[in-house]
Amino acid sequence: MLRYAVRRLLSLSLTLLVASLVIFVAIEIVPGDPAAYMLGMNAAPDTVAALRAELGLDVGPVQRYLNWLGGMLSGDFGTSYTYRTPVVDMIGDRLMISLPLALYALTLSTLIAFPAGIIAATRRGSAADVSVMGVTQLGVAIPNFWFAMLLVLVFAINLRWFSAGGFPGWDQGLLAGIKALTLPAIALALPQASILARVMRSSLLDTLDEDFIRTARAKGLSTRQTLWRHALRNALIPVLTIIGLQFSFLLAGAIIIENVFFLPGLGRLVFQSISQRDLIVVESVVMLLVFAVVVVTFLVDLAYAAVDPRLRRTN
């Protein structure tokens, strides 16, 4: 298990290094100057030059890449061109919303998907199975931003139970924060839960058809015991893969939902920074996301190994 983990860790570091280079090159070749953007149409050329010098944009790209990489290794992600605040603080602030939102949505979707998937698989062909399949079909098909707007219309505009959006800040209390994230989390969780429930169902059905299940039943275990001790554990691998992918997606892919609910999350930060050519922020956030995806994949790999002993044996 340890050798397995070390090997995965090494390939992870290499992935990150390659990713940093790709991100930097890709973003540097995008046309548009952050200083010119900030100063607008009436700025004199020497004013733009003065601002470029102030922002540290007058050194070469190789030097800037090394500065950026070195800074990141020591925990310094630089200073935003537009906001003039440390990128670390900005990302930290946004993560305080995006991370809880992603976890909230993932918890909701798991809580819905597991029971739904298990019920559908164990009572194959029953009314319960048919309705789970029908509802999840709908859940996959409905665009989440449309569902989000529907939620706003019903719960914010008509019933006035929730605000139409915005985030009051965690200093207003845990409850206020959770309340503000509830509609967005539901909007994000619906399609995720639908996909997860369907994967759970089909994976469990496949497992239930396996020989070892028949053996387990033959040696006298009840249906319930077979399900919990043998089938579920083996059916989890594809489900874990999907959960891992969904979490990475939720972290920054919530941008449309963030826009509908005007939440200051990570996705909106990237979007804003790209249009303002706040390159250092874009680079750092994208790097962070790559890091998050790589780490989540690593954790999912470890979880596979925990679930499936065959993966631990290395040769």
Place this chain on the structure above:
Amino acid sequence: MSTANHLLAAALVLACSSASAARTDITIGMQLEPPNLDPTGAAAAAIDEVVYANIFEGLTRFLPDGSVAPALASSWEVSEDGLQYSFTLRTGVSFHDGTGFDADDVVFSLDRARAEDSTNAQKGLFAGIDSVEATDPATVVVTLSQANGALPFNLAWGDAVIVAPESIEQAKTAPVGTGPFVFSKWVQGDQVEIVRNPDYWGEPAQLEKATFKFISEPTAAFAALMAGDVDAFPVYPAPENLPQLDADPRFSVVLGSTEGETILSINNKLAPFDNKLVRQAVAHAIDRSAIIDGAMFGYGTPIGSHFAPHHPAYLDLTGNSPYDPERARALLAEAGLADGFETTLKLPPPSYARRGGEIIAAQLREVGIKVEISNLEWAQWLEQVFRGKDYGLTIVSHTEPMDIGIYANPEYYFQYDNAELQQLMVDLEATAEDDARSEILQQAQTIISEDYVNGYLFQLAKTGVANAKISGLWENAPTQANDLTKVFWQD
């Protein structure tokens, strides 16, 4: 009456009085978040929309009707030759951090704005200033290299506000000014909060607290208004909802004008646009009312030159370029382009450009001009079109007040070079007297209109929505600001 009844009556009176006491807080919706809060170091209009007249003040200021009024300078005198302005400052004014305001702060602010390494986005406003001196703590003398009648106007801009050397370092994140509101907090990505300044030198604000909330998505802006999350959206981003909001008794819709001349800019040096006949053909090919209806849902005033219709010196020159496709085709034929030609139309992100662009492309196609549309982000637009001058046509709203002077700069992105107009602008700078200035401005409007420098489309409207109980918000936008000094809730 029993004691219990007395108590009940007293409780009722209390309940009524607290219910009828007007609210003293407001939440203002804005589409864009300011990148920082220092109006002297970036061009973003969103900065002024938060800080102008609320946190920061200049020597002079704009009033809601666009006229210039005294602010931190109570009065000023101009020397005979028009070269020296002597400003008398208000006394007893202090910055929000408690430091006093005097002539040294004015010298610091103006010298900083016009310095060699200044990053002021409107450095041109200070170009003619030769020296700024404090002759005593309450008097500042500004000496110009040549007479400039527009100095008090220039100093009213948000880019010319007075800052203090003690607090300028923090201006980007926690601004310190002299205005009727004090900066309180900024939750980045979400809101900026300001509170009333109890020590304000002038008439104190009626509101105790104001929150600016940033909502970029038009649908979300609508939902926020309907759910009561924001009280007003002074520049409402979705004109298509206005009729619905107008019909709702909870809201009032206010239509005003802005300083935004929305034009189809033409690259005057690029063939065939270097031929005036071709530019005139473009002007006649455009149907302004179709563009205003189609792109702006009917909000906007047609213009025939580069000048704001609400200004006293405005001349209606739309008659120079009526919609006449026949004439446009004839003009193209006269220019030797009977078969038409191809060009590019590069569009920045605002909806007036993207929607308007599609309509204009169709109208130009009618007379044989084939345009290839490309949609650009602002940063790309600035690089390619504005600085690189690599375009044929583009659509943009010029939002700076009184910016007809850009036509005197042959290096400006539409590359128009006319000595007569350049001389007029020199004369304008040297003229302080209002009637004479109007005369010159009208001549300039006529010249650019008759030269068909650009396609003049419409003056951008300011479409504001607010809770019907709010009074005192600006109706027009002589500068991009949300001045909350006089805003209050009616009972």
